[in-house]
Amino acid sequence: MEHQRDQPVTLLDVRDLQVEFHTRDGVAKAVNGVNYCVDPGETLAVLGESGSGKSVTAQAIMGILDSPPGRITGGEVLFRGEDLLTMGAETRRRIRGAKMSMVFQDALSALNPVMSVGAQLAEMFEVHEGMTRKDSRAKAVQLMDRVRIPAAKDRVGDYPHQFSGGMRQRIMIAMALALEPDLVIADEPTTALDVTVQAQVMDLLAELQREYNMGLILITHDLGVVADVADKIAVMYAGRIVETAPVHDLYAAPAHPYTRGLLDSIPRLDQKGRQLYAIKGLPPDLTAIPPGCPFSPRCPRAQDICRTDRPPLFAVSHGRASACHFWKETLDER
Amino acid sequence: MAETAENHEVSDVVPSTAETTAEVEAVLDAPVDRGEPILQVRNLVKHFPLTQGILFKKQIGAVKAVDGISFDLYKGETLGIVGESGCGKSTVAKLLMTLETATSGEVFYKGQDITRLSGRALKAVRRNIQMVFQDPYTSLNPRMTVGDIIGEPFDIHPEVAPKGDRRKRVQELLDVVGLNPEYINRYPHQFSGGQRQRIGIARGLALNPEVIICDEPVSALDVSVQAQVINLMGKLQDEFELSYVFIAHDLSIVRHISDRVGVMYLGKMAEIGTDSEIYDHPTHPYTQALLSAVPVPDPAAREGRDRIILTGDVPSPANPPSGCRFRTRCWKAQDKCAEEVPLLAVPEVFAGKKTLAAHESACHFAEERDVVHAA
Incomplete structure (x- = not known):
């Protein structure tokens, strides 16, 4: 610990990331200063509704943002202390895939339909590790076995459409984990799947994460999935993080009215509920985010200060922060 | 553009989780009076033929999408149907709407078998059974105004609203589902997902139906908007005494809205009962x-x-x-x-x-x- 370089560096440290999209209707500010970090073996869940900027943040981290129209206008993405955003394209390409990889929501469109899954898996070993064709094929079969594709040896030559949704998603996971990356970003990995298959896939992902001690960023809108697997949560709204907390604390007592509204608006499985709480209104238009707190037009707690002063992330307790002027009152409500 | 929040009074539902034996017995002793069933489904079957050959088609098998399903739907209740994709729940919806012809079996609407109806008699029944679709982005014609979309059912059933009355009636419907009646001349793309689903619901309500078949009505919506639409559907049910067949894969939502729940697996009903019977005592x-x-x-x-x-x-x-x-x-x-x-x-x-x-x-x-x- 005496030497600077021996100090453990956070695996991924996103600092004040900003992303804009230039559209016909004006500049849409999709990500407005996002900060989060992930350690090895840790699962961070990024929770948000559509348009909250959760996927765009992930794309910016991975360097797969469509640009144009997207543009990173500020911030840093430190991967083991090195800024990915200022890195040369070639260095970055070598990190992507080998050191950090991504699992997408829709496996059918993320996989190449005219290439057998075996060839797609093998390709990675050929490109990143310079293996021969034969060796890489053998590795592909091994991987498919590892993610429990039945009769992997016979199916290595099959095409994506010949697999079921759950198997395709497992192949996506195999692909993301093939080179044993340090960080995996899973963007709604189970949204398109049925609950029984979702449980299989999440179990597999958690098991592999433990095995390789990877950092995992799980992007989702499903509060149930988050509660099942995450260590900590970042809740996003209109391109900002409005609350971060360890998973138990957040569900026990949210410190932001938006989080609270989300938790109250989901029906329960274990008892017949009453009227669901509905957050009134709609998320803001990203080309015209209201001044002050972006959630203020929908917030039951909003005061004048919320409409004029943008709340910074206030430290609530260790590892907890909330971007609400009235976080104390919100916290005490429960 | 704010969607109105549902603030209507709701009588608190008695938690149906009966804790003690005494409570369970009380629940069981209470006479179950659901009245006359409005829909009776008996041994409903739908097989889609699989054929081979281009010129001479030969049937080589059948996809048994729905394979002998029976249930009743009572007035004013919600029957939830859950199951994984491919279990046939959407085919059931289409059969109830007579959008597909049943291979065999019966669907009685007020004692009349609708699977065998055609022409005028079928048209009359269809007025009373309407549908709300899953995807509010594709189920609304992008080239029609909201007024035309909601008013279109009146073209087919002019007896419900005379020509001169229609605009007013459409505006009333917009108001009922919590949209601004002035939006009547707007196009679907000018609305958010939740608002579009409200338009779909208004269209379903246009003909004052008794039964509404909802096929995954909220699965395309965000959590906060989903709650708005679910609450709206509950409010409309009380107001118009509607019966819902609520098809969804989200088990929490189905429990929230349903009086009874049927679980489907591969074209068959695996289990059916009240929400507490299914969720607390499966x-x-x-x-x-x-x-x-x-x-x-x-x-x-x-x-x-x-x-x-x-x-x-x-x-x-x-x-x-x-x-x-x-x-x-x-x-x-x-x-x-x-x-x-x-x-x-x-x-x-x-x-x-x-x-x-x-x-x-x-x-x-x-x-x-x-x-x-x-x-």
């Missing part, structure tokens, strides 16, 4: 697996829950397993399950007993297992 292994797989938004329940992780995928409905269709993924399966198709009935072990487990379940080895409430 007896079919498939229902138990399905319920245990639902992620619960409570990290404290992570360890305490009874998780059943099924292996494998749903078999193809073109070639379903013999006997019980769930047996290939069931941990209880024995020889009997492969030979004998279990009937949907109150299992013998529970017959005549005063317990909420005594409801219809199609399993040879039905037993109660509470997988929802953490230990």
